[in-house]
Amino acid sequence: MAQADYKCDRRSRRSQHALIGALTEQLGEGEDLSRITVASLTDRAGLTRRTFYTHYKDIPDFVEQVETALLHEIRTRIERIGSATLPELYRNIDELEPAPGSVELLCYLRDNSELIGSLLGPGGDPAFIKKLIDLARATVADRMQTGIFPGALGAFFDYYLSYVVTAEVGVVQRWFENGLRESPETMARIMTVIAFVRPGDLYGKPIDINVPAYGMKLLNLQLEERKGRTHE
Template identity: 50%
Template sequence: MRPALRELDAAQSTDRRSVRTRSALRDALAAEIEETGDLSQVTVTAVSDRAGVTRRTFYSHYRDIADLVCQIEDETVRESHELVRRIADTRLSELQESISRFEPCPGGVELLTYFKERGTYLSALLGDGGDPGFAEKLTCVVRDAVRDRASEGLVPLASGAFFEYYLTFAISAEVGVLVRWLTSGMHESVEVMARIMTALMFVRPGDLYGRKIDFDIPAIGVGALATKGNPDD
């Protein structure tokens, strides 16, 4: 084997080993969170021992537990942003057609597949013993990805404060459903969960009780504008 090929083979082998080590450390982190019930109690020694590597190997990849957590979360936020953008680019006509067939929104399966493939450690970080701020990071990245697209074609009187609160409500709800699915064991398949999350965006409380509730969105928008600046009204 020529020297150049040997060097390339060695580099690829090192890279594969590094990927395996990082994966083992992430899974070990998740297991320690589950066992201790508190991320703040997880130590480098415990994670390294569970992953079957030395502390020196751990420190060759991460500065400490906080850095391990930060890198996982930053990677998740960065990679999921584009996946959410694909969903946000869906036209309302496409979405309506998907709902009428009880099919997932275009891009929904891909997004949930991403999270399920990483569910072992993401569920632990998003659970009760994990990082309380992680879900908020996901909420922020979703808002950043969908806000401009969601504001296109708005009924003028529904813009402003009402739209901002609606967007906060909708995004928080969808992220909450995602977290619930991840942390409760992901019993539903990706396809079924994608269909459910698509449909949930258009379910009104009365629909669950056989009572259709209609209201005038523009009128609510006008009402929100009218009370702006009058907190005592």
């Protein structure tokens, strides 16, 4: 790379970093994302609007690119968690150890807590939360189906997966709301075991559900309902 190109690239990264810092500050101060303007962003970043438009079309494009970069980093860490097998998870739970990769993911979230917390907060971007849920769901969906009883597939598995992923994202949101008071290691241990906890377990009254049998019954019931609708 020529020296002039290197300086230009370094200046470009510095400008983008300043804009991200300005976005983080505004959201952190309670400014609603929908009210942030190019003028307010560049003024805070100490840049010209011309510099902003060199890199982005508008505020939505800027936010989209920022979120895409974050989600890329998050995806690589979720992939490691998603590759863990049930025997590995059971062993880690017995040994009070977190799922592989979970500490690394939560450390990344903590290290970027100002920006990510602002996007997850009340004045942030609801679409970012959905993107995060969809990303996690897509990343672990195939792996979670490995070895699963066929009768548990279909609607039952679809909603189960949504339940687990949405719940885990909700735990992360709660962690941010609590000011990240627990360490990433503690949160990783909590999140590793929480998906396996049933409400009755908290009261010493666990329920024994034969999930494969329940899945088959549910599947048969759905088929009967569909047949009934076709004959109406």
